[in-house]
Amino acid sequence: MSMARHLRKAVRLPLRRRRVDLSHPARSPLGTSVVNCVAYLDGARQSGACPAGEAIERVRRAAGGFVWIGLHEPTEAEFADIAKLFGLHPLAVEDAVHAHQRPKLERYDDTLFAVFKTVRYVEHDQLTATSEVVDTGEIMVFTGPDFVITVRHGRHGSLGPLREELEADPGQLAKGPSAVLHAIADHVVDDYLAVAEAVQDDIDQVETEVFAPRDGERGTGDPGRIYQLKRELLELKRAVAPLDRPLQQLATQPMRLVDPDIQKYFRDVADHLARVTEQVAAFDELLNSILQAHLAQVTVAQNEDMRKITAWAAIIAVPTMVCGVYGMNFDHMPELRWRFGYPLALGVIAVACFVIHRGFRRNGWL
Incomplete structure (x- = not known):
């Protein structure tokens, strides 16, 4: 028996699940919102696309592996059959369908429900008082002993490239659904770092215009642009700050649904998040200083x-x-x-x- 399979058996929980009749077409859980549905055994992707019911039955008959279902902005009707098939808690289902949630980690019986805020830097030729700098979305992750369900909201944050990276490393993927949860958290936090670096360039530009005017003229920093940067930075802060506690829980608290080897990786993600949190706090203080300096220049x-x-x-x-x-x-x-x-x-x-x-x-x- 391989080490990966031994670990999965060690953390597998005794489950009492209701069998769902999937023979009737009207009761098929797949809908237009489903992006992908794949079964994995021993870290290897199983060939062929199949409905969620068939995929989970195949995994459970093999006594190992898991199913990864990806959805994009599903409706209540589209998500209802999947929620019933996997026994998802109604409160978590409601949060996943309606979105607009704070980053969090909740446990419902044998399922972990995690919410991540995704961010994207909006490119712009020139920063103005109405420029959109940070665009946000959401990824909800249901993690069970033999399934991962990801629900994505927003115009960005596609998990297709991430899925390909994981499939290229079967050893990591063989550690079960918690490996997918870690990969998503790491992907989201890496985006935070990239957006923070891009926002820093905008702040540096505004700072230069305020403190280093050209040709001996006064500083021409527009307070409207400074306020806009503060508003956009607040969006980034709302995504970053609440995620600290869920990552600390995943990194430090023993959980049956999280492989011990994967828990070590969550510590690294938590460290990266702490770095972003410090950057965002520093940006906020710097923008306050720039705004005060600009107002002082106006007074002078x-x-x-x-x-x-x-x-x-x-x-x-x-x-x-x-x-x-x-x-x-x-x-x-x-x-x-x-x-x-x-x-x-x-x-x-x-x-x-x-x-x-x-x-x-x-x-x-x-």
Whole structure:
């Protein structure tokens, strides 16, 4: 007996399952939402496509292996027969069909139900105040002693390439459904790392525009873009942060449905998730600092404008005062009838304005 089969027998649970009649076509659990349905024995994919009922019967007759069924956004009617066939809990089924769940790990009798938030970086030529940066979806995973059911929601997160990678490593796949659960968790967290690196490039671009303006001009960072990055970063944070506890449970708590060898791999995934969590927290603090710096720059620019306005108002006050005095039209005023009074008044105004202007220029007000 191979070591992989020995481990599966060690963790196999005594099950009492109802046999479902699959002979009637109307009761076939496959629907348009099913992406794939494959049986695996000793880590090897069994040839030929077959309905879920036939696949699970084939696996149970062989006393080993498991069935992997992949679905994409199934309806309640499409998922009902599969839920009945594998004895899935109604609460978990409801979560899987309606989606919009937080990352979590729940146990229902002999089934583990895990929810993962998938993320994808949305490419854009230029970041604006309305740019979509992070697109999110969901993957729900039902894991039992002899089956894995994945339910995917969203426009991305296809598990086809992941399935091919696992099939290329029969030794890992022979460890049972928990190997698939680990591969999905590792795939999701790797996407977190890739998205975090891409978001960092956007943050660096905004930071450069705020702190390193071109040609001696003021920083031109758009606060709308900074707020948009914070909103998109919040989407990433909602996907990353709640996943920490489920991964810690899978990595540290003994579970009959998780192979002990696979549990070691979950520790590595948890470490990667911790790295992403730290990055997201650092990005949030950095964006707060950038926003505060931008607001400070705006305040400084307003103060500079106010100083210029005040300086020009002081210069204009000199001719206003002189003209106001000589515009009072009294009969007895000094030099009122003098031939050179008008040119002298203009000269005094010009000299006074020049002196005041030069003083403001020296002090940096103009």
